[in-house]
Amino acid sequence: xxxxxxxxGGAAGATAASRAKKVCPSCRVVLVxxxxxxxxxxxxxxxxxxxxxxxxxxxxxxxxFEVERGVEVYTKTKVxxxxxxxxxxxGRLAGLLDFDVVIVATGARPWVPQVEGLDKKGVxxxxxxxxxxxxxxxxRGAARVVVVGAGYIGVEMADVLNAMGKKVxxxxxxxxxxxxxxxxxxxxxxxxxxxxxxxxxxxxxxxxRITGGDRVEYVVTDGGRYPADAVILATGVxxxxxxxxxxxxxxxxxxxxxxxKYMEAGPPGVYVAGDVAESIHKVTGEPVWIPLATYANKMxxxxxxxxxxxxxxxxxxxxxxxxxxKFDEMYIGAVGLTEAExxxxxxxxxxxxxxxxxxxxxxxxxxxxxxxxxxSRGRLIGVQAVGLTQSISGYIDLASQFIGRxxxxxxxxxxxxxxxxxxxxxxxAVVGRLWLRHHYRSNGPPAP
Amino acid sequence: xxxxxxxxGGAAGATAASRAKKVCPSCRVVLVxxxxxxxxxxxxxxxxxxxxxxxxxxxxxxxxFEVERGVEVYTKTKVxxxxxxxxxxxGRLAGLLDFDVVIVATGARPWVPQVEGLDKKGVxxxxxxxxxxxxxxxxRGAARVVVVGAGYIGVEMADVLNAMGKKVxxxxxxxxxxxxxxxxxxxxxxxxxxxxxxxxxxxxxxxxRITGGDRVEYVVTDGGRYPADAVILATGVxxxxxxxxxxxxxxxxxxxxxxxKYMEAGPPGVYVAGDVAESIHKVTGEPVWIPLATYANKMxxxxxxxxxxxxxxxxxxxxxxxxxxKFDEMYIGAVGLTEAExxxxxxxxxxxxxxxxxxxxxxxxxxxxxxxxxxSRGRLIGVQAVGLTQSISGYIDLASQFIGRxxxxxxxxxxxxxxxxxxxxxxxAVVGRLWLRHHYRSNGPPAP
Numbered sequence: 001x002x003x004x005x006x007x008x009g010g011a012a013g014a015t016a017a018s019r020a021k022k023v024c025p026s027c028r029v030v031l032v033x034x035x036x037x038x039x040x041x042x043x044x045x046x047x048x049x050x051x052x053x054x055x056x057x058x059x060x061x062x063x064x065f066e067v068e069r070g071v072e073v074y075t076k077t078k079v080x081x082x083x084x085x086x087x088x089x090x091g092r093l094a095g096l097l098d099f100d101v102v103i104v105a106t107g108a109r110p111w112v113p114q115v116e117g118l119d120k121k122g123v124x125x126x127x128x129x130x131x132x133x134x135x136x137x138x139x140r141g142a143a144r145v146v147v148v149g150a151g152y153i154g155v156e157m158a159d160v161l162n163a164m165g166k167k168v169x170x171x172x173x174x175x176x177x178x179x180x181x182x183x184x185x186x187x188x189x190x191x192x193x194x195x196x197x198x199x200x201x202x203x204x205x206x207x208x209r210i211t212g213g214d215r216v217e218y219v220v221t222d223g224g225r226y227p228a229d230a231v232i233l234a235t236g237v238x239x240x241x242x243x244x245x246x247x248x249x250x251x252x253x254x255x256x257x258x259x260x261k262y263m264e265a266g267p268p269g270v271y272v273a274g275d276v277a278e279s280i281h282k283v284t285g286e287p288v289w290i291p292l293a294t295y296a297n298k299m300x301x302x303x304x305x306x307x308x309x310x311x312x313x314x315x316x317x318x319x320x321x322x323x324x325x326k327f328d329e330m331y332i333g334a335v336g337l338t339e340a341e342x343x344x345x346x347x348x349x350x351x352x353x354x355x356x357x358x359x360x361x362x363x364x365x366x367x368x369x370x371x372x373x374x375x376s377r378g379r380l381i382g383v384q385a386v387g388l389t390q391s392i393s394g395y396i397d398l399a400s401q402f403i404g405r406x407x408x409x410x411x412x413x414x415x416x417x418x419x420x421x422x423x424x425x426x427x428x429a430v431v432g433r434l435w436l437r438h439h440y441r442s443n444g445p446p447a448p
Numbered sequence: 449x450x451x452x453x454x455x456x457g458g459a460a461g462a463t464a465a466s467r468a469k470k471v472c473p474s475c476r477v478v479l480v481x482x483x484x485x486x487x488x489x490x491x492x493x494x495x496x497x498x499x500x501x502x503x504x505x506x507x508x509x510x511x512x513f514e515v516e517r518g519v520e521v522y523t524k525t526k527v528x529x530x531x532x533x534x535x536x537x538x539g540r541l542a543g544l545l546d547f548d549v550v551i552v553a554t555g556a557r558p559w560v561p562q563v564e565g566l567d568k569k570g571v572x573x574x575x576x577x578x579x580x581x582x583x584x585x586x587x588r589g590a591a592r593v594v595v596v597g598a599g600y601i602g603v604e605m606a607d608v609l610n611a612m613g614k615k616v617x618x619x620x621x622x623x624x625x626x627x628x629x630x631x632x633x634x635x636x637x638x639x640x641x642x643x644x645x646x647x648x649x650x651x652x653x654x655x656x657r658i659t660g661g662d663r664v665e666y667v668v669t670d671g672g673r674y675p676a677d678a679v680i681l682a683t684g685v686x687x688x689x690x691x692x693x694x695x696x697x698x699x700x701x702x703x704x705x706x707x708x709k710y711m712e713a714g715p716p717g718v719y720v721a722g723d724v725a726e727s728i729h730k731v732t733g734e735p736v737w738i739p740l741a742t743y744a745n746k747m748x749x750x751x752x753x754x755x756x757x758x759x760x761x762x763x764x765x766x767x768x769x770x771x772x773x774k775f776d777e778m779y780i781g782a783v784g785l786t787e788a789e790x791x792x793x794x795x796x797x798x799x800x801x802x803x804x805x806x807x808x809x810x811x812x813x814x815x816x817x818x819x820x821x822x823x824s825r826g827r828l829i830g831v832q833a834v835g836l837t838q839s840i841s842g843y844i845d846l847a848s849q850f851i852g853r854x855x856x857x858x859x860x861x862x863x864x865x866x867x868x869x870x871x872x873x874x875x876x877a878v879v880g881r882l883w884l885r886h887h888y889r890s891n892g893p894p895a896p
Contacts (some may be wrong), residue, residue: 035531040811041867041872043867043872044867047811047867052811053808053811053812053867058464150659150833276622278591292865294862294865294874295871297872298877301881315860316859317862319862320865322863324864324870326869330868335862335864360489361497362501363501366771369474390838390839390868390869391720391841391842393839393869394839394841394842394845395842395867397842397846397863398846400843401846401850401861402849412763412765414730414742414767414770414846415742415845416742416770416772416783417491417741418491418771418773418774419491419492419495419770420495420838420842421774421779422739422772424459424742424743426845429746433749
């Protein structure tokens with residue numbers, strides 16, 4: 001009987017295990033997870049803390065997973081060593097396990113700047129399911145909360161804390177929130193909206209230490225000192241590459257594990273999937289490390305399928321980092337490269353910023369939408385969009401399909417329209433129109 | 449000086465005129481419109497009747513159009529004859545006008561079944577701007593309204609009337625609302641939602657006459673008799689082909705005017721654009737007549753550009769009928785062929801119905817989403833989606849990009865995800881996954 005060991009019970013590992021068993025019912029599939037839960041969804045953490053999610057649903061029960069999927073599941077089990085088709089386990093399942101195939105889905109762990117005072121009461125690192133209860137009890141009495149890190153999770157935490165009535169200070173070394181995926185012209189819209197909703201932004205500041213007695217009292221940066229009853233650290237994550245390396249995988253240029261499109265990591269029978277793995281960028285063709293839940297699920301699906309069948313059947317394709325988040329009523333989305341990023345890479349770049357609405361212009365309750373398109377050599381390479389409308393997420397899904405393609409396709413494409421849902425010229429169609437207007441065709445007169 | 453005559457001041461004509469002047473500032477551009485308004489938006493009519501739109505905005509002022517765009521505009525002016533570069537005009541601008549190029553954008557007119565009683569007080573045909581005031585005054589005292597025709601406009605009228613507190617009966621010869629763009633399995637979801645909101649549906653019934661004295665009292669069908677204080681007829685439209693034919697254009701198999709992708713209608717210098725023109729279907733390659741505002745705008749843009757430059761610069765591409773509407777909180781969208789339509793054409797068809805949610809499954813306030821994908825020979829040929837969420841319109845925009853492409857691209861595509869905006873597997877990704885699961889690849893083992 002073929003034994004497939006899956007290490008890590010997050011999105012990638014749980015999907016891979018379930019999938020491997022499905023395509024290979026005769027296989028023994030063993031899923032081990034170091035923590036206490038499987039299929040935990042880190043994206044849910046801010047909303048779980050705020051009570052906006054149904055607890056019972058965002059955690060999958062180990063038992064039902066076993067019964068429904070036919071996978072052996074062991075939580076609180078750690079793989080301490082792996083080599084030559086044998087894993088050394090500790091915890092609930094201890095001892096040696098021989099396997100034919102391993103799928104390493106060890107995910108990522110929070111990265112925290114090593115400053116003084118991290119150990120004080122009132123400081124939480126968002127770290128998974130367990131940190132939800134910790135954060136909740138901590139926040140119950142906290143009036144002033146400092147959030148460090150203004151990436152997706154930091155912005156979402158600022159959102160839920162602000163909605164809970166806390167006084168929120170958001171600190172980041174970058175010049176504005178989400179500066180990795182937004183250009184300054186779009187980022188400043190996010191910043192001013194957050195400030196208008198009462199969040200105090202301290203951008204371009206680096207945390208130096210956390211002071212106080214037993215409990216936190218102040219967060220000190222190179223730019224100021226902020227009183228805090230609680231501190232949330234959302235300063236990013238790093239891939240848990242150690243086990244994959246022991247299994248013979250190679251660390252790529254991004255620091256995550258290098259895999260091919262079948263999620264194979266090199267040595268026969270070793271697959272790597274999820275936040276621990278690199279992918280290939282659709283625009284640059286270079287390895288990138290973008291730990292997103294959608295990729296983790298799909299990578300797990302691909303790895304599980306190929307591992308179960310013992311064949312190269314499923315593929316994970318290049319990515320462009322399509323992502324979206326929200327703060328209060330503002331939705332913020334991006335895909336592909338920012339203008340700044342493309343310039344740093346030495347690409348020729350032009351960009352268009354389209355200001356329009358989410359509805360026909362004659363409708364009441366119009367919401368403004370700002371969409372920025374980044375173009376290089378006549379191809380769309382990035383889109384950023386913000387607005388007080390959920391339509392933003394649809395724009396980014398749609399823009400993802402045009403990344404790498406000629407800009408005029410944005411004009412030629414078909415878009416739905418009715419007064420409640422869209423302007424008659426979709427913002428992406430406007431980008432195509434603007435671009436055509438400004439360019440000459442090689443074979444004739446000025447383009448339209 | 450080159451003179452460009454544009455006939456029809458709707459979306460296509462106004463855009464064409466504005467565009468022609470822009471690319472050819474030395475041209476004389478004359479826009480004539482038989483009615484009293486230009487750039488009127490028929491899509492706005494239900495919402496204008498309900499007071500949900502800003503009147504000042506959905507009608508463009510003739511004067512500002514002239515001043516801002518440099519186009520000569522004559523409303524209440526009819527072209528009664530056209531031949532050999534000369535038009536005979538009546539109305540505000542009367543006499544003969546010599547032109548070098550004509551763009552015919554005469555649009556469509558309501559089609560109404562010729563039954564007895566149409567002339568009674570209380571019966572309105574939705575016909576443009578003027579019918580808004582007529583409908584409003586009529587509806588003021590009306591408690592029971594019968595809407596005839598359950599296409600987009602009929603459903604939207606039923607929506608606004610229902611929201612205004614009227615007792616609404618909706619009658620259509622088709623088996624369920626929007627039966628031209630929905631299959632029965634999706635159409636029945638729309639029907640039961642409308643009924644749950646208090647609309648009385650009388651589907652599969654044909655209107656026979658309208659009875660009463662001076663005023664309407666009953667609408668009589670082959671299935672019943674319905675008391676009515678007012679009757680709204682939304683029974684479809686027909687293209688206004690007459691003038692284009694006089695100008696030398698040809699009527700195509702759909703009954704609308706046949707054009708090429710440059711919006712040329714055959715005779716030199718004759719362009720036809722908007723609701724009066726056919727387009728080519730992306731799936732079948734056949735001519736179709738789908739009068740949508742987005743097409744009209746784009747066709748006008750293309751015709752105006754090419755006419756102004758006197759060159760084949762801009763193109764109008766094949767279409768798939770992407771459209772969306774709403775009733776109360778339900779959004780309803782479709783693109784491409786229905787399963788029924790594809791079967792009637794003798795195509796091999798399979799379909800998948802995906803039931804999922806608009807958010808991560810652990811979030812509160814989840815809304816159900818049902819998406820049906822129609823597939824032929826491994827390619828996506830149609831999508832229908834309904835749900836109590838505006839995400840539906842984004843799904844259809846996105847699906848439009850996949851029409852005609854291999855279904856596995858739905859699996860490989862990238863989608864945004866965050867708990868508030870999407871489930872971690874986008875419904876279109878689920879379609880790709882289901883399809884792959886059920887199909888073997890020609891070159892290997894079962895697909896994932």
